[in-house]
Amino acid sequence: MIVCVCHRVSDRDIAIAASSGCPSFEALQDDLRVATACGACRDCACEVFEESRIKGGARAHGGPVPVAMLMPV
Numbered sequence: 001m002i003v004c005v006c007h008r009v010s011d012r013d014i015a016i017a018a019s020s021g022c023p024s025f026e027a028l029q030d031d032l033r034v035a036t037a038c039g040a041c042r043d044c045a046c047e048v049f050e051e052s053r054i055k056g057g058a059r060a061h062g063g064p065v066p067v068a069m070l071m072p073v
Helices: 011-019 025-032 042-061
Strands: 002-004
Touching: 002 042, 011 025, 011 042, 025 042
Parallel strands: none
Antiparallel strands: none
């Protein structure tokens, strides 16, 4: 699915960046330019990025991410 129409960034593009170690949403914006034009996709792009980071963390640890890691501090 295309998340950012302005720059043709898909949910797959975001997931690949997140699983490749992109450290923050701001870094994702620098790399893919997602949510840097009209901004309409910002919430969706951020959600896809965070979900991809959580899924990537579960794979890296060989199982589910502990609930404590999912809770905001």
